[in-house]
Amino acid sequence: MEYRFDKEELDQIEKIKARYPEVRPATLPVLWIAQNKFGHVGPKVQKLVAKTLDLPEAHIHGVAEFYTQYYKEEKGKFVLDVCTCLSCQVCGGYDILHYLEEKLGIETGETTEDGMFTIQQVECLGACGYAPMMQITNGVYVNHLTREKVDEVIEGLKNGKLPQFESKEMRKVNPQDR
Amino acid sequence: MPEVYIDGERYEFEGKPKLLQFILDQGLEVPYFCYHPSMSIPANCRQCMVKVGQPVRDRETGEFELDENGDRVIRWFPKLQTSCSIDVTDGMVVKTQESDELVRRAQKDNLEFILINHPLDCPICDQAGECPLQIQTYKYGPEGSRFEVKKVHKPKRVQLGPRVVLDAERCINCTRCTRFVDEVSKTHQLTITKRGDSNYPITAPGETFDDPYSLNTVDLCPVGALTSADFRFRARVWEMNQTPSIDITNGKGCNIDLWTRDNLVLRITPRHNPHVNDWWMPDKGREANRLFNENRISRPSVKIDGESQVKSSWNNAIETFVEHIESVKPEEILLIGSPHASVEENYLLTKLGNLMGWGTPHFTPHLNEGSGDGFLITDDQAPNTQGIRLLGLSENDNDQLAKRISDSGISCVIILNDALIDRNVLTEDLFDDTCLIYFGTNENKTSQSADLVFPITCVAEHAASYVNVDGRIQRSFPAKETKYSNRRLNLEMSEGRLDRYGTKFDNWVTEDNKVDCLPAWDLFALIGMRMGLDIEYEMGGREVMDEIGRKVPSFEGVSYEQMDDESGIALNIDSKKVKSKN
Ligand code: SF4
Ligand code: FES
Ligand code: FES
Numbered sequence: 001m002e003y004r005f006d007k008e009e010l011d012q013i014e015k016i017k018a019r020y021p022e023v024r025p026a027t028l029p030v031l032w033i034a035q036n037k038f039g040h041v042g043p044k045v046q047k048l049v050a051k052t053l054d055l056p057e058a059h060i061h062g063v064a065e066f067y068t069q070y071y072k073e074e075k076g077k078f079v080l081d082v083c084t085c086l087s088c089q090v091c092g093g094y095d096i097l098h099y100l101e102e103k104l105g106i107e108t109g110e111t112t113e114d115g116m117f118t119i120q121q122v123e124c125l126g127a128c129g130y131a132p133m134m135q136i137t138n139g140v141y142v143n144h145l146t147r148e149k150v151d152e153v154i155e156g157l158k159n160g161k162l163p164q165f166e167s168k169e170m171r172k173v174n175p176q177d178r
Numbered sequence: 179m180p181e182v183y184i185d186g187e188r189y190e191f192e193g194k195p196k197l198l199q200f201i202l203d204q205g206l207e208v209p210y211f212c213y214h215p216s217m218s219i220p221a222n223c224r225q226c227m228v229k230v231g232q233p234v235r236d237r238e239t240g241e242f243e244l245d246e247n248g249d250r251v252i253r254w255f256p257k258l259q260t261s262c263s264i265d266v267t268d269g270m271v272v273k274t275q276e277s278d279e280l281v282r283r284a285q286k287d288n289l290e291f292i293l294i295n296h297p298l299d300c301p302i303c304d305q306a307g308e309c310p311l312q313i314q315t316y317k318y319g320p321e322g323s324r325f326e327v328k329k330v331h332k333p334k335r336v337q338l339g340p341r342v343v344l345d346a347e348r349c350i351n352c353t354r355c356t357r358f359v360d361e362v363s364k365t366h367q368l369t370i371t372k373r374g375d376s377n378y379p380i381t382a383p384g385e386t387f388d389d390p391y392s393l394n395t396v397d398l399c400p401v402g403a404l405t406s407a408d409f410r411f412r413a414r415v416w417e418m419n420q421t422p423s424i425d426i427t428n429g430k431g432c433n434i435d436l437w438t439r440d441n442l443v444l445r446i447t448p449r450h451n452p453h454v455n456d457w458w459m460p461d462k463g464r465e466a467n468r469l470f471n472e473n474r475i476s477r478p479s480v481k482i483d484g485e486s487q488v489k490s491s492w493n494n495a496i497e498t499f500v501e502h503i504e505s506v507k508p509e510e511i512l513l514i515g516s517p518h519a520s521v522e523e524n525y526l527l528t529k530l531g532n533l534m535g536w537g538t539p540h541f542t543p544h545l546n547e548g549s550g551d552g553f554l555i556t557d558d559q560a561p562n563t564q565g566i567r568l569l570g571l572s573e574n575d576n577d578q579l580a581k582r583i584s585d586s587g588i589s590c591v592i593i594l595n596d597a598l599i600d601r602n603v604l605t606e607d608l609f610d611d612t613c614l615i616y617f618g619t620n621e622n623k624t625s626q627s628a629d630l631v632f633p634i635t636c637v638a639e640h641a642a643s644y645v646n647v648d649g650r651i652q653r654s655f656p657a658k659e660t661k662y663s664n665r666r667l668n669l670e671m672s673e674g675r676l677d678r679y680g681t682k683f684d685n686w687v688t689e690d691n692k693v694d695c696l697p698a699w700d701l702f703a704l705i706g707m708r709m710g711l712d713i714e715y716e717m718g719g720r721e722v723m724d725e726i727g728r729k730v731p732s733f734e735g736v737s738y739e740q741m742d743d744e745s746g747i748a749l750n751i752d753s754k755k756v757k758s759k760n
Contacts, residue, residue, distance in 0.1 A: 043383035050382070057382035058359075062369030 003048045011034055013052060013098055023053050027063050036067035040071040068122070069138050076111040076118035078157050081135040084121050095130050096145045097121060103154065116158065130166075140165055180268035185277040186243075196454050199260040202276070208274050209285055209314040209419050211292075211400045212352035213262035216456055217361050218620050221263040223292070223352050225314070227284045228247030228261045229273040230255060258284050275318060282318070290354065295330045295375055296401075297347045305402030307415040311350065326650035330375045336585075338368075338380070341407050341461055342396060345535035346378035346536050349403035355379050355395040363391040363460060363553075377698045380731075390555065393461045397447055402481045406458050409445040419674040422449055425463040426518070426637050429558030431646030432459040433745065435639055436657040439676060441691035442468040443638055443658060451745045454650060460555050470658065473621045475633035476694040487631065487661075492696075496708050498630050501592055502613050503709075508535040512587040515539035515540075515571045517560030517750060518594035520642030521651070522722040523698040524635070525730070526713070530702055532710055539594070540572045542579050542603055556647050561637075564751060565645030568732040576603045590615065594698075595634065599624040617698065633695035635660060640697045641670055642719045643741065645749060652746035 012033060017026045030053060034045050041049070041064050050057040064070045071079070080100060084093040097119070104117050111118040121169065122123055127133045130143030143166050145165055155161055184201060190293035191200060201208050211223035218381040229252035234243045248548065250272050258281060261272075275282045293315065295555055300306045300720060323663045332346035339693045356368045356379055367387050373378045381387050396404045401471065418437040425432035425446075432455040446467055448459035479487040492500070503511070515532045517523040527539050543563045551558040569735040580603065583591060590613040598604040600622045609627050616628035619636040637644075639660050643653040656663065656671050660714040680687035696704075704712040715721040720738045728737045733748060739746055 007712075056366030056369075057385060058356075058367055058369035061380075061382040064372060065369075065371040066373050169530065 001044075002102065003038055004036075004044050005033075005037075005048070005052060010052070017053075018114060020161045023055060024059070026053060027060060031060070031064055040074050042071075042073055044145075046106070074111075077116050077137075079120060079137045081120045081125070083123070083125050083127070083131070083133055083135075085124035085128075087124070088132040091131040093132040094104065095136070096147075096150060099147050099150060100154075117154075129149040136162065142166070180266075180536045180685075182266050182272065184272045185274055185434070187622075191518040194264050195267050196262060196271065197228070197259075197264045197270075200266050200274075201261065206260050206274070206276075207228070209318050211261055211310060211314075211350060212354060214354055214357075214398065214457075217354070217357045219263050220357070221260040222352055223350065224260060224288050226261045226287065227258040227281060228275075229278050229281050230261075230264060231255060231257045232267070233269045233271065249524060254396070258402075269318070273498065284706045285318045289315050290323055290325075290383055292350050293319070294325045295347070296350070297329065299348070302415075303348065303402040304405045304410055305348075306401075309402060311712060312549050315401075332376065332378055336380070337439055338404075338409070339389070339392050339536060342387055342392050343407050344379065345403050345409060346380075347403075348401045349378045349399075350401055351377055351379075352400055353379075354398040354400065356405060357391060358391075358395050358398055360445065363389050363394070365389040368395075390460055390462065390551070390659070391458060391553075393464055394448070397457075400752070402488040406445065406464075413439050413444050417676055418444060419657065419672045419677065421638075421655050421672050423637060423654040424561065424652050425459060426467065426644065427463045427466050427559070428460070428554075429560060429563060429647035430455065430554050430557035431561055431644055431650065431652055431746075432463055432554055432577060433652065434459060435468075438638075438657050439674070440687055441658045443470045453553055453745065453748070454646065454648075454652075459555060462555070469620060470636055470638040471691070474693045474695070475618055475621055475625060475631060476624060478633060480632045481629045482570060484629075487626070487628075492704070494629060498703055499632075499705060501706055502615060502630065503534075504586075506613075507647060510587060512588045512591045512592045513537065513539035514567075514591060514598070515541045515566050516594045517541060517544055517563040517566055518597075519595045519651050519698070520558065520637070520640075520644055520654075520719070521565040521569065521726065521733070522560060522642045522719045523594060523701065524562070524571060525722060525726050526698055526702050527592075528569060528571065529713065530706070530711075533706075534557065534709070534714070534760045536592075538570065538572050540574050540582065541566055542574045542576055542598070544601060545598075558647055561646070562646040563644070563645075564647060564649055564749075565651070568749065568751070569726075569730060588612060593617070593628075595619055597622045599625045599627055612754045617694070617701070633693065633696050634699060634701060635693075636696045639663070639693070639695070640719060641738070643723060643736075643738075645748060649749045649751035650746045651733070651741060651749055653723075653738060653741050659692050660696070661692050662696065676702040 011029055011153055012082050016029045017023060020026060023118055030049055031041050034049055035041050039047050046060045047057060048063055050060040055101055082097045084097055097137055100119055106112055108119050108121045132145045133143045135141050140163055181189055182189050196211055198208055198210060207225050208228040212220055229254040233250040234253050236243055273281060276426050300312055306312060316581055334345050336344040338344045344728050356370055359365050359368045367381050367389050368379045370377050393406055395405045418439045421436045423434050423436045425434050433449040433451040435447050435449050436443050447463045448455055448457055450457050478490045478492060480490045480498050481487050513527055513536055515527050531537055531539055545557050545559055546559050577627045592615045599606055607629050614628040615630045616625050617632045617634050619634060625631050635656045638658045639656050641655050643651050645651045659665055661738040663678055665673050676686055701720055703714040723738060726733045736747055
């Protein structure tokens with residue numbers, strides 16, 4: 001497959017570049033444009049980004065590899081990042097992970113045959129208060145996971161229904177401003 | 179003058195030095211890894227921690243506040259500072275590991291961190307013996323590690339490019355290699371991939387690290403993560419001798435070290451000279467060790483029946499030389515000097531020509547237009563083109579030289595170490611009826627077409643001088659013994675452990691690698707003696723250079739002593755007389 005940006009994306013990239021005094025800082029947002037379009041930023045996509053921005057390929061590679069949020073290979077339509085870091089682990093993070101593996105018939109790091117789901121194991125996502133939890137494709141957090149809730153979410157996703165962010169009652173005022 | 183106190187000693191300083199560099203310049207030590215004087219300062223290894231403070235001044239009077247003992251009150255930085263990145267300021271007080279327990283502890287713990295995932299495979303690592311990590315761990319590190327869990331494993335034996343191999347587990351992520359390709363060679367071919375404990379340097383996928391300066395990263399790497407594909411596993415560093423020399427593969431004259439063991443040059447590394455090459459050299463120059471080791475002309479040869487060459491004794495070769503010379507008139511002899519040979523050798527050829535009435539030697543520069551890069555690679559493929567211009571040899575372009583042989587009644591050509599047939603300046607058929615006498619270091623088409631071949635020493639075997647494209651004269655030291663030299667007697671030669679303690683009967687010392695050749699000055703003296711000339715130089719190149727310094731105006735006063743003291747001398751090249759080509 002040949003990877004290309006179309007006119008509209010190139011215009012968007014020009015606008016991004018104009019925001020910074022030099023080109024390098026545009027690397028991150030342009031990688032996002034690429035990932036949103038192609039679903040990943042594998043080696044060929046990295047090459048495309050490097051060429052588009054006229055930056056060294058090694059630089060783009062280094063940036064893409066640094067952040068786990070950039071996918072360096074093709075993934076499923078939904079990437080399930082299950083947290084198994086401390087708080088989630090003690091609240092059953094591994095149970096959820098293994099349940100998912102069993103349910104989808106794949107191991108952590110793999111993608112289902114139909115290309116729908118990829119399971120990943122991740123470290124703390126900063127939602128320890130709602131442990132155990134998982135994140136879906138760099139976006140929505142699904143909290144207080146149970147087997148039933150997992151079933152529900154997977155069923156929904158299969159029908160193209162992304163769960164909503166479960167907004168918690170947040171403090172309206174930052175403590176330091178009170 | 180502003181002052182700084184380091185471990186209780188007072189030093190004065192000028193300008194805005196960084197603390198680590200200032201400490202090193204005083205001959206003191208603070209351990210460090212990522213800092214390099216010719217690159218940017220990322221302060222990422224955290225090894226160079228010291229304690230730093232500033233004296234407190236009374237705000238009103240501006241006087242130093244004193245404690246009850248009359249000493250200045252010092253306000254210390256709340257945390258230890260990385261000395262590589264902090265500027266020295268007036269009145270600064272510094273405590274290094276020499277005088278402060280906290281600093282000692284910080285450096286020790288930092289090493290423990292750095293070593294968590296390090297494989298500690300020094301016994302099989304090429305860097306051992308010249309490894310900053312190994313040395314500093316011995317000096318400042320902990321005795322053991324508290325991290326007894328399984329180490330993180332990373333790729334090993336990664337062929338980053340044709341000349342550089344990576345062992346990612348040994349890497350301490352100092353980023354010296356990536357900074358080198360970003361800031362010095364500017365090819366931007368390397369990056370650090372991943373993060374945390376799994377990071378290491380790599381090229382972009384599918385790309386190869388073929389930077390023409392790639393091997394400098396091997397020198398820079400403070401551990402054994404980057405190694406030379408060529409030199410890997412060939413010798414332990416402590417078995418070798420290190421001898422200063424000059425790169426002869428192009429016109430820049432990079433300062434180098436030749437590393438020898440048992441009289442083979444096993445590797446070549448750059449030697450710091452801020453006037454020429456800073457700390458770097460092109461990869462190409464490192465391949466010259468093969469020129470010094472392989473395919474050498476050893477023992478003279480003479481051609482019999484106009485057909486094949488046979489090896490001959492020196493005496494017989496000199497007799498044959500005289501026969502050839504005496505069978506033709508002096509004006510039928512053409513001398514060809516060489517930009518590939520030293521100032522001394524070309525001078526002696528000129529002198530011999532003058533004494534014998536053979537005229538001034540000719541030469542043709544060895545250029546490869548467009549191959550230069552404006553940094554350390556030059557169009558000029560020879561180390562001494564400027565030198566022979568300054569000596570007054572007569573410059574020809576390629577066609578002129580061939581014409582001179584075919585058209586002007588020349589019946590004998592004497593070439594000093596220049597592969598003119600191989601580089602398509604001359605052709606073999608020019609010598610069908612014309613006699614060719616070759617003084618050379620390596621076998622090639624030119625030597626093979628000759629009627630008489632004399633082996634002479636190469637830059638790795640003699641002390642001699644070369645003038646680079648910018649007119650800087652620099653010299654070599656003998657690194658490799660010939661059949662007739664001996665490191666124990668020649669005080670210019672270095673002696674390593676194996677040389678000192680090995681004997682003929684050990685299997686690591688052989689005679690095989692000593693070439694049967696003579697320095698041009700000794701050979702010309704023998705030839706001169708046979709023809710009734712006294713051109714002996716007992717002190718070799720050094721004495722020849724003294725004579726050149728007295729006789730040739732451009733080299734006035736030049737001596738080995740001055741070259742050694744000042745890492746070479748910038749000669750006054752008159753740009754009108756000498757066209758300088760980069
Ligand atoms: S390979 Fe060597 S020079 Fe490069 S980052 Fe690692 S330790 Fe530093
Ligand atoms: S441990 Fe899972 S979100 Fe923090
Ligand atoms: S040398 Fe100062 S932090 Fe590495």
